[in-house]
Every structure is written in structure tokens, then in C-alpha cells.
Amino acid sequence: MFSIDKVSMSYRSGVFFSGKRHSVLSDISFQWTPGECLGIIGESGSGKSTLGKLLLGIQKPDSGTILWNGKAVTDHKNRRGSISAVFQDYTSSINPFYTVEKALLEPLLHIGASGKPPYPVLDSLLEQVGLDSSCRGKYPHELSGGEAQRVCIARALSTKPQCILFDEAISSLDGSVQMQILELLKELSSTEKMGFIFITHDIGAAAYLCSRLIIMQDGTIREIVHTDQLKSVETSYAKKLLNSVIL
Numbered sequence: 001m002f003s004i005d006k007v008s009m010s011y012r013s014g015v016f017f018s019g020k021r022h023s024v025l026s027d028i029s030f031q032w033t034p035g036e037c038l039g040i041i042g043e044s045g046s047g048k049s050t051l052g053k054l055l056l057g058i059q060k061p062d063s064g065t066i067l068w069n070g071k072a073v074t075d076h077k078n079r080r081g082s083i084s085a086v087f088q089d090y091t092s093s094i095n096p097f098y099t100v101e102k103a104l105l106e107p108l109l110h111i112g113a114s115g116k117p118p119y120p121v122l123d124s125l126l127e128q129v130g131l132d133s134s135c136r137g138k139y140p141h142e143l144s145g146g147e148a149q150r151v152c153i154a155r156a157l158s159t160k161p162q163c164i165l166f167d168e169a170i171s172s173l174d175g176s177v178q179m180q181i182l183e184l185l186k187e188l189s190s191t192e193k194m195g196f197i198f199i200t201h202d203i204g205a206a207a208y209l210c211s212r213l214i215i216m217q218d219g220t221i222r223e224i225v226h227t228d229q230l231k232s233v234e235t236s237y238a239k240k241l242l243n244s245v246i247l
């Protein structure tokens with residue numbers, strides 16, 4: 001479970017010694033419960049990816065707390081193996097000198113697995129994402145964009161995390177592959193009870209996949225809405241943003 005309480009964050013701006021900072025997130029609070037598909041949407045620059053980095057514990061907020069199962073997410077021991085991430089740039093997410101097999105083994109070794117590669121486990125991960133064992137020996141450049149992103153998802157699944165954070169993970173794939181990945185995530189969410197945090201510009205994809213949406217603007221949460229109640233959003237910003245998916 002994630003508990004985010006009154007989180008604010010700024011980045012340094014101007015020249016190095018000026019001490020100037022600009023605020024990117026302010027007073028962010030929400031909770032995420034296991035199994036939930038939560039979307040984070042908002043216009044470009046609204047702070048979605050920064051919030052994602054804070055949730056992954058790879059950046060620290062200026063103030064406020066982010067607890068993962070009651071403990072600080074910034075301590076990697078508290079999140080190891082239980083939170084994974086898939087990013088937009090699948091080509092640089094996989095080491096170009098690693099075969100698919102080695103890429104899949106990497107997170108398993110990180111959580112302390114040792115001994116012979118667990119081939120049945122690797123094959124079942126590949127199967128889960130719609131790939132077969134013949135992919136194991138391939139290098140990233142031998143995969144299509146959709147296949148490479150599936151490998152990234154398989155790798156994210158490998159440690160059986162409670163939560164996978166996707167940051168624009170389908171944005172650079174073509175339309176039909178985006179749909180296949182969305183279907184895959186929907187299936188994983190229902191069969192494996194896998195929970196997601198899905199950061200995206202793609203309002204339609206977020207509304208299709210997620211049960212709740214956080215709507216961000218200028219570093220603040222404007223509204224949090226259940227996707228079966230999109231018509232009842234209150235702010236004009238949310239109405240405008242959701243215009244394409246409110247029928």
C-alpha cells in the first residue's frame with residue numbers, strides 16, 4: 001500500500017549557486033491499495049513523472065511523506081522486489097549487450113536469486129506477456145518495439161511485485177501494439193490481481209485500464225475520480241481534459 005501525505009517537491013532553477021528553486025509538486029496526498037489500477041493524467045509539465053520518481057523512491061520530496069507498506073519508500077530495502085517500473089524508452093531500458101534471458105534474470109539476481117537460471121520461470125514470464133521461449137536468446141535490436149516493451153513488462157513482473165508503475169510506457173508504440181499491451185495489462189490485473197500506477201498523456205488508455213484517475217495540473221491534484229463516474233467531475237480543467245472520453 002502507498003500512503004502519500006502532503007508531498008511537495010521543487011527543482012533547482014537558474015544558475016548553480018543562485019539557490020533559486022521552482023515548485024513542481026505541492027501538497028500531494030492520496031493512497032493506493034494493492035490490486036488497484038490507478039491512472040495519473042494531466043497536461044505536459046504537470047508533474048506526473050516527478051511524482052512517479054518519488055513513488056519509486058529514486059527522488060526525495062522536499063516535504064511530506066511517502067510510505068510503502070508503512071515504511072519509507074526511499075529506503076530500497078523497504079521496496080526491493082515489491083515495486084517495479086516500466087518506462088517509455090524500452091530501447092534504453094534493456095542493456096543492448098544483454099540477451100532477453102539475461103535481462104529477465106537481472107531483477108531476480110538483485111533480490112538474491114542464485115544458482116542455475118530458472119528456465120521454466122523465464123519461459124512462463126515470457127508466456128505471460130505473449131512471447132515464447134525462442135525469444136530468450138535474442139538481443140534487444142532483434143526485437144520489435146512491441147516485443148521489447150513486452151520483455152520490459154516480463155522483467156517488471158519477474159519479482160512478483162505488488163505494484164508496477166508505468167510511465168508513458170505505451171506512448172511510443174503504434175496504435176495496434178498499444179492496444180495489445182493494454183489488453184495484456186487488463187488481463188494481468190484480473191488474473192494475477194496485479195496492481196498498477198499508470199502515468200500517461202493518453203486519457204482514453206487511462207480510462208480504459210484504470211479504476212481511478214488522479215487529474216493533475218501545475219503540480220497539484222485537481223481531482224481524483226472513479227472511472228465509472230467520469231461524468232461527475234467538478235472542475236472545468238478535468239471536464240476539458242476528459243472531454244474525449246466522457247460520452
Ligand SMILES: Nc1ncnc2c1ncn2[C@@H]1O[C@H](COP(=O)(O)OP(=O)(O)OP(=O)(O)O)[C@@H](O)[C@H]1O
Pocket residue numbers: 011012024042043044045046047048049050051201
Ligand atoms: N531533473 C529536473 N530538473 C529540473 N526541472 C525538472 C526536472 N525534471 C522535471 N523538471 C521540470 O518539472 C516540471 C514537471 O515535469 P514532469 O516531467 O514531472 O512533468 P510531466 O507531467 O511528467 O510532463 P510530461 O507529460 O511532458 O512528461 C517541468 O517544468 C519540468 O521541466
